[in-house]
Amino acid sequence: MEKRVTFRGWLLPLALIAPQVIISAVFFFYPAGQAIWQSLFIPDPFGLSAQFVGLGNFEFLLNDKFYRASFLTTAVFSILVTLCSMVPALFLAVLADRLIKGSGVYRTLLIWPYAVAPAVAGVLWLFMFNTRVGVVSWYLGQLGYDWNHVLNGGEAMGLVVVASAWGRISYNFLFFFAALQAVPRSVIEAAAIDGAHFWRRFWTIVLPLLSPTTFFLLVVNIVYAFFETFGVIHTITGGGPQQTTTILVYKVFSDGFVGQDLGSSSAQSVILLIVVGLLTVIQFKYIEKRVHY
Amino acid sequence: MKKSLIAGLALSGTILSPIVAYAETEVQFWHAFTGRLGELVKAQVEEFNASQSDYVVVESHKGNYSETLNAGIAAFRAQEQPHILMVFEVGTATMMSAQGAIKPVYEVMADSGAEFDPDAYIGSVKGYYTTTDGDMLSLPFNSSTPVLWVNRDAFEAAGVDPDTDLSTWQKVGETLDALKAGGSECPLVTAWQSWIHLENFSAYHDVPFASKDNGFAGLDTELMLNGEAQVAHLTAMGEWAKDGKFIYTGRRNEGGANFRAGECALFTESSAGYAGIKAEAQFDFDVRPLPYWEGVGNAPQNTIIGGASLWVMEGHDAEEYKGVGAFLSFLSSSDVQASWHQNTGYLPITAAAGEATRLAGFYDENPGTDIAVIQMTAKEPTANSKGLRLGSFDQIRGIIDEELEAIWSGDKTAQEAMDSAKERGDALLRRFESANK
Numbered sequence: 001m002e003k004r005v006t007f008r009g010w011l012l013p014l015a016l017i018a019p020q021v022i023i024s025a026v027f028f029f030y031p032a033g034q035a036i037w038q039s040l041f042i043p044d045p046f047g048l049s050a051q052f053v054g055l056g057n058f059e060f061l062l063n064d065k066f067y068r069a070s071f072l073t074t075a076v077f078s079i080l081v082t083l084c085s086m087v088p089a090l091f092l093a094v095l096a097d098r099l100i101k102g103s104g105v106y107r108t109l110l111i112w113p114y115a116v117a118p119a120v121a122g123v124l125w126l127f128m129f130n131t132r133v134g135v136v137s138w139y140l141g142q143l144g145y146d147w148n149h150v151l152n153g154g155e156a157m158g159l160v161v162v163a164s165a166w167g168r169i170s171y172n173f174l175f176f177f178a179a180l181q182a183v184p185r186s187v188i189e190a191a192a193i194d195g196a197h198f199w200r201r202f203w204t205i206v207l208p209l210l211s212p213t214t215f216f217l218l219v220v221n222i223v224y225a226f227f228e229t230f231g232v233i234h235t236i237t238g239g240g241p242q243q244t245t246t247i248l249v250y251k252v253f254s255d256g257f258v259g260q261d262l263g264s265s266s267a268q269s270v271i272l273l274i275v276v277g278l279l280t281v282i283q284f285k286y287i288e289k290r291v292h293y
Numbered sequence: 294m295k296k297s298l299i300a301g302l303a304l305s306g307t308i309l310s311p312i313v314a315y316a317e318t319e320v321q322f323w324h325a326f327t328g329r330l331g332e333l334v335k336a337q338v339e340e341f342n343a344s345q346s347d348y349v350v351v352e353s354h355k356g357n358y359s360e361t362l363n364a365g366i367a368a369f370r371a372q373e374q375p376h377i378l379m380v381f382e383v384g385t386a387t388m389m390s391a392q393g394a395i396k397p398v399y400e401v402m403a404d405s406g407a408e409f410d411p412d413a414y415i416g417s418v419k420g421y422y423t424t425t426d427g428d429m430l431s432l433p434f435n436s437s438t439p440v441l442w443v444n445r446d447a448f449e450a451a452g453v454d455p456d457t458d459l460s461t462w463q464k465v466g467e468t469l470d471a472l473k474a475g476g477s478e479c480p481l482v483t484a485w486q487s488w489i490h491l492e493n494f495s496a497y498h499d500v501p502f503a504s505k506d507n508g509f510a511g512l513d514t515e516l517m518l519n520g521e522a523q524v525a526h527l528t529a530m531g532e533w534a535k536d537g538k539f540i541y542t543g544r545r546n547e548g549g550a551n552f553r554a555g556e557c558a559l560f561t562e563s564s565a566g567y568a569g570i571k572a573e574a575q576f577d578f579d580v581r582p583l584p585y586w587e588g589v590g591n592a593p594q595n596t597i598i599g600g601a602s603l604w605v606m607e608g609h610d611a612e613e614y615k616g617v618g619a620f621l622s623f624l625s626s627s628d629v630q631a632s633w634h635q636n637t638g639y640l641p642i643t644a645a646a647g648e649a650t651r652l653a654g655f656y657d658e659n660p661g662t663d664i665a666v667i668q669m670t671a672k673e674p675t676a677n678s679k680g681l682r683l684g685s686f687d688q689i690r691g692i693i694d695e696e697l698e699a700i701w702s703g704d705k706t707a708q709e710a711m712d713s714a715k716e717r718g719d720a721l722l723r724r725f726e727s728a729n730k
Contacts, residue, residue, distance in 0.1 A: 042728040045387060046394040047370045051727055060724065066717065131542070132551060150543050151702045238544060239691075241698040258359050259688040260366065260387060261724065 032273065039267035045260035057267035066243055067251070071275075074247040077161060078225035084165035085221055086214070089172030094202070096173075097180040107177065114170035118228060122235035125163035149237070153244030156237045160245050163236060164229045172217050179213040180206070211291045219283055226276050248272050317349045320616040321375035325361040325601065327354060329568060330435075333636055341623045348616030358601065359687065362387075365606070369394050374606040376617050379434060381601045382421060386508065386684045388604050389430060390729040396605045396614070397430045398621065404611065405618025413625070413643045417595055417669045421680035422602050425509055431602040432621050435639045437565035438596045438665045439489040439583050441465075446576035447558035451475025455579075461587040465559070466529065469538040472558050479557035481539045484546035487693040488599055489561050489583070490530065491518055496597045496678035497583060498522050498590030508682035512726040516683075516718045518693070519711035522589050527700055527707035534701040541701045544694045563599060564665035567638030580661035582668050594678045596668050600639065640665055684725025689718040 007013045039057055043050035061067045096106050116124070128136045129149060137147040149155040183206055191201050207214075230250045233239060239246035239254065249272060256265030326334050331354060338352045355361040358381035365378040380388050388395055402409035411419065411429050422431045441459060448455035452475045458464050465481075472480040483489055495502040500522045505514040533539035540557065542548040552560035553573040560566075561583065570578060585592035603624075605617055623629060630646030633639060635655050641647040647666055650656065656663040672678075683689060696714040699705040705713070 042724060044391065044728050045366050046391045048391065048393045051730065053727075060720070064717075064720070132554075132556075150547075151541055151698060240544065240695060241702065242695045242704070254691070255688065257363060258691075259685060260363075261685065261688070263728070264724070 035266045035269045035273075038262060039270045040263075042261075042263040045262070050263075053263070057263050058271070061264065061267055061271065066246075069243065070246050070248055070251060073244065074226070074249075077157065077164075077229075077245070077247050078222055080157075080161040081165045081168070081225040081229070082218065082221040084161055085168035086172050086217055089169045089217075090176050090210075090214075092169070093173050093176035093180055094206075096177055110173050111170045113167045114174075116167055117231065118164065118167065119231035119235050121167050122160075122163050122232040125159060125166070125232075126236050129159055149241075151241050153241055156241055156245050160229075160233055160236050164225065164232045168221060168224060172221070175213050175217055176210065179210050183209050208292055212293050215283075215288060215291045218287070219280060222279060222283075223276060226272065248275070317347060318612050318616045320348055320350045320377065320613060320620060322350050322352045322377040322379075322603075322620070323355045323361055323365060323375045324352060324379040325355065325358045325381070326379075330637065333633065337624065337629060337633075340629075341620055344623070345619070348619060350616070350620050358383075365604075369606065369608075372608065374608060376606060376609055376613060377620070378604045378606055379601045380431070380604050382599055382680075383686045383690065385422065385431075385602070386682045386686060386725075389424075389682070390512075390684065390725075394607055395430070396607050397428060398432050398603075398605060399428045399430070401605045401614055401618050402621070405615040407615075407618035407622040409618075409622060409625075413645060415640070415642060415644055415647070415670060417674045417679070418598055418640060418642050420674055421598055431604045432625065433598075433602050433642045434600070434624070435565070435633075435637070436598040436600040436642060437563040437639050438598055438669050439485070439493050439561055440564050440665055440668065441581040441583055442552060442560040442562055442566065442570060443579050443581060444552065444555060444558050444560075444574075444576055445578060447477060447555065448472070451477045451558065453558075455577075459559075459581050459584060462526070462529065462584045463587055465584045466533075469533060469559075473536065473538050477558050478537075479540045479551060481533065481559045481561075482542055482548035482551050482557040483539075483560070484548050484562040484566070485599070486541075486544065486697050487690045490526065490697075491523060491693060492681055493583065493596045494526055495520075495523060496674075496680075497585055497594055498592040499594040499675055499677050500590045501677050502681060503683055506676040507680065508684075509676070509679060512684065512722075512729060514683065514722060516689075516715040516722070518718075519708065519715045522586070524707045524711055525589070526586065527697070527711065531700045531703070531707055535703060539701075541698070563638075564640070565600070565638045567662065568636070580664055582664055591675075593668075593671075595670070595672050595674055597678060597680050598640070598669070635662075638662065638665075640669065683722065684729065685721040688721055692717045692721075 040052060040054060041050040042053050042057065092110060096103055096110070099106060113121070128134050129147065131137055131148050131150055134147075140147045147155060149159050187205055188201055191205055196204070227249050229247065230253045233245055233247065233250045234253070237245045239250055248268065252265050252268045252272065255261045255268065259265075322338065324334055334352060338350045342349055355364040361378070362380050362384045365374060365380070368374045374394075399409075399411065411423075411427070414429075414433065418433045418436045419429060421436075422433055423429050443455065443459065445455035448457075451472045453468060453471045457468055459468060469480045492502055495518065500520055501507060501517045503514045503516050503518075505511045508514040530539055534541060540548075540551070542551055546562065546566075548557070548560060549562060549566060549569060551557045552562070553570055555574070555576045564580075567580075582593070583596055603621065605614070625643060627643060627645040627649050630641045630643055631649040631653070634641040634646060634650055641650060651663070693714050696705070696710040700707050700710045
């Protein structure tokens with residue numbers, strides 16, 4: 001039976017939620033409203049004049065085959081980043097969970113990369129894979145592989161995915177590790193006594209019990225891949241070669257802050273908002289059903 | 294989010310500016326130079342401040358070219374704009390269309406009564422920043438033009454005579470064959486591919502890059518970079534890329550590192566690469582004029598500039614504009630320009646500064662440093678070689694970079710790539726036109 005506390009009157013509950021409402025309104029709804037409003041205009045950079053174009057900005061974007069292509073690029077990029085940041089994180093968390101000695105050190109070391117800003121992480125990876133002085137590209141060269149992400153789109157995509165996922169592994173690791181610690185030992189021990197080996201225990205007990213965490217991380221990582229990765233792309237590839245690493249959010253950034261085209265940039269933010277909103281709804285509607293709380 | 298970010302940026306700009314005594318009129322000058330160039334700008338400002346007691350110029354560095362322009366625009370929106378803003382040549386059309394945000398330099402000079410003779414400036418430099426009526430809108434500050442840098446040691450190592458004639462691309466092509474055959478891993482590398490191999494290429498061969506005199510005559514301009522001459526050049530470059538004779542290193546000046554480390558034999562790069570190459574190169578180098586295709590267009594016409602100019606922003610007091618006028622006039626003086634030219638490899642913006650440098654014997658001591666000046670001034674600029682004035686040009690360059698990469702990787706022919714660049718670039722030009730009606 002659920003317990004309900006009922007307030008008498010409206011004043012107190014309103015006062016209690018006011019801080020959250022005000023923060024959301026000032027920092028989220030107002031800017032989002034501004035973006036929607038601005039997406040209806042083609043303004044000049046200095047804000048001296050603006051032409052009302054209705055949905056013209058959206059029409060311009062959706063008629064651009066390169067913009068449409070960047071949806072696919074974004075999908076590939078986001079899926080790869082999410083996989084590359086969650087699978088290794090789970091693997092490391094399982095290993096750390098089984099450690100008896102020194103797990104504190106191991107944990108701390110694994111959390112470090114999270115403290116590195118995406119743009120800085122981008123520069124670090126760029127140095128390792130720099131076609132001229134990069135350590136990794138030099139070793140690859142020794143093995144007979146000619147690494148050139150400046151012209152090879154696949155390699156460029158791989159590099160930005162790894163650089164974006166790297167810092168997130170720490171974040172995901174933390175959550176997986178905490179969730180693993182919360183799996184009741186008694187259940188696992190009982191299964192072990194019944195003769196279930198490690199993999200069987202992992203698949204049938206641990207993984208289902210981790211599903212709320214996995215689902216949470218899935219949503220958070222996709223949002224990360226969609227919105228927070230432009231620093232990495234800006235420092236490593238600038239969207240190239242050709243358009244192979246131009247994801248939607250990078251285009252928002254480069255059209256708005258490099259190209260001064262605030263109308264198109266706003267329209268792109270609105271489209272991005274809709275896409276991510278839809279994705280989140282789909283995730284909650286379909287995937288969450290398979291989550292055991 | 295955007296608005297608050299812009300306001301925050303502008304706010305931090307004002308808070309961080311150094312505080313100075315306010316008996317003197319203060320002039321804010323935002324620029325994009327760091328390192329050696331930043332020191333030289335600081336020295337110029339200090340010299341001006343020490344030379345008189347009415348005005349104090351306060352210089353601040355605002356990031357790279359794009360970031361500086363953004364900072365200026367954001368500050369204008371928050372009504373905290375500086376007096377003088379450095380804007381790279383790509384942003385010229387954006388600034389010109391911003392009537393109400395900028396105060397043309399010729400007006401500033403006339404109002405302030407500062408010494409100002411528009412004819413003293415070199416035509417091909419001045420032309421980029423002047424209206425079709427001949428009014429100077431911004432003051433050219435740092436201007437350079439592309440030249441060909443030669444690593445003489447790399448030539449020797451490949452068994453090629455370093456004094457061989459490299460004046461035309463035909464001869465460069467033969468030389469690349471010889472360098473490759475001699476074992477060179479990197480016969481040719483470039484910086485700023487669109488600027489050198491399309492924009493300057495077009496001017497140098499006297500073929501249009503865009504209609505309406507490259508955009509000087511109106512906003513209803515269209516790209517013409519898919520012309521026969523450009524496509525032929527890019528086809529040749531694409532062949533060289535395929536054969537490993539032209540090495541692509543990136544969209545900006547990444548190739549400079551390869552050349553300065555001695556890996557590459559030839560390097561097409563700005564004349565302003567001089568300071569870096571002189572400081573770092575552990576090999577014998579020299580500089581040649583940019584090559585041209587013999588028999589194509591009217592080559593060699595003249596090359597055009599890259600770099601930045603100083604824009605005066607609207608919304609300040611008359612007294613402050615007097616200070617701006619005095620400072621700009623100081624910057625254009627022959628001594629200041631001559632030392633800037635000699636220290637950086639940037640072009641002198643006045644003919645007098647060039648002459649002073651010659652008389653001081655600088656060109657004799659540093660052979661090749663006058664090549665950029667000669668290349669720009671040998672012929673009177675034509676409608677195709679005055680410069681470019683295209684809106685959204687930063688983005689259009691991005692498109693061109695993408696399409697060029699498709700040529701270097703062999704995904705598209707030069708014709709396909711340039712047709713696509715035209716189509717995509719024209720769409721942006723139409724947007725700019727409707728934003729600035």
